[in-house]
Amino acid sequence: MDDAKPLSISRQSLQRMPIYLENLKKLRAAGKSHVSAAFLAGELGLHPVQVRKDLAAVSSVDGNPRIGFALAGLIEDMEDFLGCNNANEAVVVGVGNLGRALLSYKNFAGYGLSIIAGFDSDPAVAGTTVHGKEIFSASRITELCGRFGVHIGIITTPASSAQEVCDAMLLGGIKAIWNFAPLHLNIPDDIIITNENLAASFAALSGRLRQQRDAPKL
Amino acid sequence: MDDAKPLSISRQSLQRMPIYLENLKKLRAAGKSHVSAAFLAGELGLHPVQVRKDLAAVSSVDGNPRIGFALAGLIEDMEDFLGCNNANEAVVVGVGNLGRALLSYKNFAGYGLSIIAGFDSDPAVAGTTVHGKEIFSASRITELCGRFGVHIGIITTPASSAQEVCDAMLLGGIKAIWNFAPLHLNIPDDIIITNENLAASFAALSGRLRQQRDAPKL
DNA sequence: TAGATTGTTAATCGATTAACAATC
DNA sequence: TAGATTGTTAATCGATTAACAATC
Structure with a gap:
């Protein structure tokens, strides 16, 4: 009962997903292990809450107060979501x-x-x-x-x-x-x-x- | 006092303008002299009222009930609006x-x-x-x-x-x-x-x- | 006149943003 | 604990659509 995701996601959100993914990969390459929605928002010039909502829509695990989202899991979830492995x-x-x-x-x-x-x-x-x-x-x-x-x-x-x-x-x-x-x-x-x-x-x-x-x- | 246009136009409207223009030119080439918003909407798969609003935003003359907009004037206005002559x-x-x-x-x-x-x-x-x-x-x-x-x-x-x-x-x-x-x-x-x-x-x-x-x- | 088409005002819809309590 | 960050609920904002009176 904890994989209940919104059935559909807004077109705009979907459009942003690949951009998040790209940035997440860049952060991983830079050796980071976690990322907060606020940080990503700053990086991309978006609104923090918007980013948080977008991430929540694809992430299989909840973000972690204090440290944000685990990069590895988030990247995997987003790749799944976008069908990158398909x-x-x-x-x-x-x-x-x-x-x-x-x-x-x-x-x-x-x-x-x-x-x-x-x-x-x-x-x-x-x-x-x-x-x-x-x-x-x-x-x-x-x-x-x-x-x-x-x-x-x-x-x-x-x-x-x-x-x-x-x-x-x-x-x-x-x-x-x-x-x-x-x-x-x-x-x-x-x-x-x-x-x-x-x-x-x-x-x-x-x-x-x-x-x-x-x-x-x- | 009859050139009072909205000071700014929505991004989406602006995006549609070149598409209208293209279609208007095609209609002119086909020998038409007038066009109604409803017709254009059908042609482009848009909502009639949306088209009407968009056209009204750039047209210097009002549309004509019964026959629609005069193609020639509309094309000119839209070219001016988009800065095509610039x-x-x-x-x-x-x-x-x-x-x-x-x-x-x-x-x-x-x-x-x-x-x-x-x-x-x-x-x-x-x-x-x-x-x-x-x-x-x-x-x-x-x-x-x-x-x-x-x-x-x-x-x-x-x-x-x-x-x-x-x-x-x-x-x-x-x-x-x-x-x-x-x-x-x-x-x-x-x-x-x-x-x-x-x-x-x-x-x-x-x-x-x-x-x-x-x-x-x- | 009758009917198609207009412009305008109000309602709806969808996405973004704000506010805030919950959590590690 | 204190503070950063989360998720959620409500408010705002902007665009689209509906309703309708006005006009040729």
Whole structure:
């Protein structure tokens, strides 16, 4: 009766978890054995109570008044929580600069994440390898997603072909999509999606800068 | 007295603006002259009232009951709002795959955004050009940011050098940072920052997938 | 006119923060 | 013990959604 965890965790919390994990590992590497929520909060510029709540949501043991959380256990719990030991695999469609960047990105491994293959419609690209991973023809998306048994698909194609790619992925059994193409994809309700519109992020940042500059004062 | 706009707009709204803009342009290209908030909402999977509020926040004229908003005016207002005509310039430090991807990204232009130069500490990279843009030695960040008069800096270096790069940028007059390095940067309060942790996003997506799968049912 | 669509005011929802008693 | 740190309950805050009167 003491493993009763909240059934679901807020999206924002989830987003923060990998960041905690990274920091926890860094502390462990520095030889620490315990960490307090307050310390972590200071390190990351977050609110202490927020950190405490987040940690409590994943930790299998209670924190220790006076000394905080045992690092080792906390790291293990968080890795379990994030499924770091589950070898979460994905494929990426669209092997342009961005697709290449993702295929070569080293930080994924630390979370048990890996992109196992790529697809591209350009016959000059299909058949090559990037960072040791094979690139297949885009016509084989459905077939190979099914065969590989992957459930996460990454879309880094131009907007014009993204919906088509997405449909092919879904047919192949993809359940979660990380979409970098700047458009709204039509998908069934039970498919999970994260949209990563780089131009929109950039524009929003520049908009905030303007807003601050134009503000009378603070 | 009819240009009284809310002084500030929510971060989330701001994030949506570029998406509206993109869609509005598409509608214009399709020959439409007016659009209703309800239609846009349907198109983008958002709540109609939310869209209405967002549009009202930037539109200089009221929407028209019965027919909606005039596309032309709305596009113009939104471009003004986002500063699309202001040629917002940025530099990127770290010309690896990701830096290259951003330097070559075509969608920025539509929002008046451009990355005008890159920096890299690798002497083999400094001195080259990417997508027609010069890459300079990382030792010249402070000097050239100042000389170019740019206010937005993009960090795509490894985490280990990101803080150093950030400091150099701030000295060079950078006011807003788009950070892709997976770490928490220490910056003064008046500097605007957007953190774009790719591994964290990926991990969070995979976490949501797990959570859905593990859920008893819905 | 009738009906679609608007803008606005109030209610809801969800996440963050504050307050505080409990504990090593 | 005293004090740092915890977990929990209540207050705040901000964004989204609902309700509805106003308008072309």
